[in-house]
Amino acid sequence: MATPVLRSSSTTKGMATAATSRELTSLSSHIRTRPHHQHRHRQHRRRRILAGLFLGGARRENVENDENVRNVSCDIQFAAARVRRKIAASSSSSSSSVPPPPAAAASAAVGFDLETQQKKGEGEKYDFERKWYPIGVESDFEWRVSRREPIEIWLLGKRYVVWRKPKLSRGETAQWSVSIDLCPHRLAPLSEGRIEGDEGNLLCSYHGWQFDCGTGDCTALPQAAESLEGKIRSNQQCGLKILPCRSKYGLLWVWPAEEGEPEGDPMEIEPLEALESEEIEAVDNQWYVRDLKYDWDTFIENILDPTHVPFAHHGIQGSRYKPSQFGLKLVRSEGEGGIRANLAPMDPKLANDPEELAKQKGSFIEFVPPFLCRYNFLNLPKNRAFNLCVIGVPTRPGHVRCLFKFVVVNAETLPKFARWLIRKPAWLDHQARNRVFDSDGYLLYLQEKELTYGSKKEWRKKFHMPTSADALVVGFRGWIDKFTNSGPYGDSIGKGHYDVQREEYSKREVLDRYEQHTKHCKACSGALRNTKIIQALAVVSCLVSACTRNVVCCLLSLAGVYFAEKWKQRFIFVDHVHAHQD
8 A cells, every 4th residue: 555645734835825826827817818907806816815825824834733734725725716716707708709600700791691591502512514514715616627636625624625527518517526535446635636538537646546527436447457347446435425515605515424415505694695686785805715724713713802803903904002992792692593792882881871882783793603703784874784704614623714705785875996995806805814814823823722622621711801892702612612512523632533633833834825825716826926927027127137238127127026026925925023013
């Protein structure tokens, strides 16, 4: 049996006093957060307790019997108990000041009960695959096909090949074909092949297999004997599965689901319907397409955030010194319907002011899944509606295809100069669009690296969004969490088909205009070619002028070479440094 340890009265008193001092120190850390008068009151109590402890200790220093020692210990324990009760009372009273959870704070900021509204969609996950998607501008595809180039496109993490006949006879309707970009022979990419003959057969450049433009059937198999070729080619494994395609609004649409029949028609987009109506006067620009090196959700989130424009696009769209003065009020969050926010007064106190509400009447911003972002600004005096239609096609993890169009509806009284600005040559309009996407492209690429690759569910903890300006960002992120399985690629990023690492790019690669836009765009490729021709002519002129000692002509030719080089770079790469944008 262990021998008991005997302690003197002074030792016992010292241990108890030390323990109580720790309790008092803990109380002191709690009361620092209380109002000033309560803090002073608790300081006085603390001094009285300490004084009592030490005075009591002094009176009992000469007491040696056990009964007196026990009395001292009881006094100390009683004081410590009172301290603990004060700590418990302080903790319970301060619990009411704990900030609300991020979801509640977000709902308060946007003025919309996000949690309650989205709980209606629990268990109903949005099906990204069974939808029509626009994959590109039909006129750009026609230009590339005329050069006998099959077209590679990505959609929902899969690579496809697009082609048709290079030449159509008079009155013949274009019949596009879209299939998985793999030759059934040895899985070579068919987009690296060639479109053969007037029939438009797709030739695999690896072993020469050919596939019919309309059906995908194998039409040539050079490695087979003539007597056996027909029988081998008739096997379904030798052919390609062709996906349903449609043409609408000047875009080519595809239905990526391999099982079942397509449901309905491609999405109706109201401003684009107005362009095709004979009863409505509408003005628009040419489609702009660019493949960006950040995720679909990062792109959509950015487009739904209007308050970043004067800062991220300073000097291009707005000024950082004169930001827009409006807020957003979330009014819809549905699985199939997406989210919408009405423009509202920036100051919450004016949320119900009739004059302020009248200024923003009819104007809204919305996301219609799976790809459409639409801005509708209503100009009441002229009954005009200015619409931005921005489409974000989920191509593959870490990439998105942007399609942009600006439409003015009810444009009867629009001045001629304004019409020209909207309808200016496509290559010139695309230069302006390139500047816009360059100015925040690298910001977005770096921003999304701070979130977990794939799900990005920790946005609620990492984002701090205290104002209604972020209403649509909160709504969109909440829509992904509630109605989808972590977005268009599901939760399978990092395993299985999407077992890939986040790609690392330099700033030049992120802002590469040539690879992302110019080489796929008929108008900009033509303008780049013409710029190179002008530059070459200027060089020749400079040499001839130097030989003939014509100084003026030589100087003009050198200036032509310089400006041609500057314009050539606009189609390839232009660095955007925010610090240099005065």
